[in-house]
Amino acid sequence: MRSWMKLNTFRKQMFVVYTSMMLFILLTVGIYINVQVSRLLQTNAEKHMENTAVQSIANVELLMKQIDTFSSQVATNAMVQSLLQDSYNGKQASFDQLQLLQQEVRKLEAYQQGIKAIEIYTLGHESYLPISNERLDERYVQQWIELTDQAAGRLVWTSYNDKFPNSIVTMRNIRLMNQSFQHVGYLVVHVDLSLFDLSLLTDTGQEQADYMWLTDQQGHVIFTNAGDSLALPEATGAMDVVDIRNQDYFNVKRSIPLAGWELSILTPVTKATEGLALLRSTIIIFLFVSSVLFLILSYFIAERISRPILKLIRAMRGARLGGLKHIDASSQTIEIAELNNTYNQMVDSLQALIQVVYEKEILQSKTELKALQAQINPHFLFNTLEAFYWELEEKGQSELAEVIVAMSGVFRYVITKQDSDQWVTVGDELEHAERYLLIMKMRLMERFEWQIICQESLKQVPIPKLMIQPIIENAIEHGIERNLNPGRLTILVRRADEAPQLVISVIDNGPGFTSEQLHKLTHELAQDAAPVAHQQDKDKHLGMGLKNTNQRLKLYYGSSHQGLFIKSSQQETEVGFHIPAQIREEMV
Structure with missing residues (x-):
């Protein structure tokens, strides 16, 4: 029994689905029929009470007109x-x-x-x-x-x-x-x-009789067949349901305009809806019998459909244990027969590929050996730079030695652990940017000054690796180097005012972008488009560097990220981006 509770086979799932669908349909139809018949019976009850009220009012008005005619004759x-x-x-x-x-x-x-x-x-x-x-x-x-x-x-x-x-x-x-x-x-x-006396309109001898009250303008009873022990219940004029002596009654009230009197009629709900209980019993019996029949039918349908699949599973399991062999099981069902043929074709293909895979294993081993040898090269580069550093220290070239150390740090940051360290902290990125700027300082000498502004509390925020350096390269190449005056570059890290985010921006005092360049570059970043082919090489390089950074931001932070923002004038250019300000305990 417990195994049937786990719907882990195709047969069980089909059985449950078919049974649930059929039961749902039967239940829906039963409820719909019950509601419609109940509504019909209530409508008939309303018509019955309305006819009784109309007939009673007509009789009372006829008597009133007779009295009116008689009094007119006397007068x-x-x-x-x-x-x-x-x-x-x-x-x-x-x-x-x-x-x-x-x-x-x-x-x-x-x-x-x-x-x-x-x-x-x-x-x-x-x-x-x-x-x-x-x-x-x-x-x-x-x-x-x-x-x-x-x-x-x-x-x-x-x-x-x-x-x-x-x-x-x-x-x-x-x-x-x-x-x-x-x-x-x-x-x-x-x-x-x-x-x-309106008693002729109601059969008071029945077990479920209608009650009537005829009252004047002040509510005094003129006629009633309910006796003195039963008080007139209140009514709104619509089809109310009131409880009298633990029995529900439909209560309807109508006015008699000639005298301002009112006629109230109470009809037992059971009398108005008689036959509904029989209908409900019939619906319940029908649902029960139909459910049993559908359970049996669903079981046989599920068994008939799942039996060929079970045969196919057993045949494939035997083929797995005994090696790759063709399946000889046949089926009259087109889908199952197609599965058998497809499996046999797959066996033929796998047997043909085994030899190819075996031959490629030798080539794979050679490739892995070459990869191990290639891992020695970065260490050789770092050791060589370390040797240069100590040689320059001995000769008193401390400034040049610092540049060598910075270059070694740049190479080590970029080359090592490329697969594992995709995320670093803002502090790591700023240290790498500082080493890179130290190298650029040696090349540009007195023409270049730089500064990094960042609070210590913000340096632990995670950021994708190598996100700031491409922006610095563009700022130096297309801003600082084109400026005839001394260049100044600022890396600014601050909190955003409107959201829990950091704003990281690179600001230079270069000539900035032209309006045409800024428009094209902004459009390409927004559309994730590559620079057009007819642009100059320097524009292509500028667009590709910033476009790659823009795409990486959306790759790491989602397509909804706004990417890079660019602000440029003739005196200053700012390129930056936003990242979430929360600190992760474990970086991706």
Whole structure:
């Protein structure tokens, strides 16, 4: 079992890859189907609740319109209009007239269900129906009366009041039809709450039934099938999910514009998403069965593909142990057959090359011997220079002896350990530069002065070997030697202001570059291009020396390094570069 955990064979890797891909596809498809079906079921639930809400609201609005029509018939009745017109003109109705008014209204009431009481008041709030001494403003809230006056003849649905526990009070102005709709009184209709019973729209006998709440402007419940033990949850108007008695419900709220009422419907989530559990179980069983089948299929596919490769490996292993021999194993697979043929051709080629390699071993031995002999030459050169030094010391030529010592140091720094010492310190480079400048001082005599400026703390920073000398050579050859006045050369090592870097620059007081030379040289350094062939030899040498240094900087510090920078005028030329200022414990 532990060996199978190591995916170190082609067969195991193919098995794992095929199985992972198939499982990923199956899992993705299963999740996608589950999400889409869940979304579809939720959409159907929303449509169901929306249809229920629309139907319920339509029923309530129909009842309200019936009440509105009925109240309009009462308000425009000829007897009601006549008595209230007399009252408006100052003539009080007699008791017999009020009796006849009551009988007339009762006839109209017989044709409308859900009416508990009808009341008629004069403009001065006196009661005509029923016949009593209780005034309109004493019986009802002043706010309701004001809303009725503002409605200007339209029916006003008031909010629930504990004084009338089983009815909803509606009011409207009575206006004269033959006198420009003059306001002459008030009509009050008490509507029975049972008229708004919406239980027929919901099957309360089911285990998972919908709950409904019909509430007025103040939030008082007009109708509900949830009973008193269940409170109306809050809703935003969207498809909310609320928890009631440890069961989730979709909660939807809709408004009834005619009265400012609101209808809230709660549908169990399990009812809206019934069938989803069965779907998920089916998907899980399908994934399990498909995964087992894909595991078996992947194993056989991996075995079929890897078996010819294993045969080839065993054949090649036997050929390695018994010498270079042809592989006789054959395969019907084109790729494996091509591998066999290629291996057999390689065996033929190797056997042909063995003789060549054997013959070259003798030549290699001779070459190594010559290389050992060549290593003696630098030591011979150093010993000869040492002999010159002691001879000059004995003859009192101390200055010339110092030049010989400097030359020996230059040769030793350049020639020895070229492969191992590719990195040195800034201090080593400055010492080598000082020995080189001492030799140049002997050649230029009084025409040449130089100085090196560098803090001791900066001398331990690593730098590639022989990075400063090519710049000094260019400065002397193309700056100092072309200057008729005494030449001055400065090697300056300082820290950069903007970054943790060192700036190493060589400054001379030569005539500097011409604008054309500086432009071409800067362009060639930026493009890593060699000097063009038609330039003069001195320009070629100048470009090649600085270009080699520029390329080495990018080789050691990366292609993003900016390389050399050149600043030149008629009085002074500065050539330098930046290197990282950190000190390495072990140089490359």
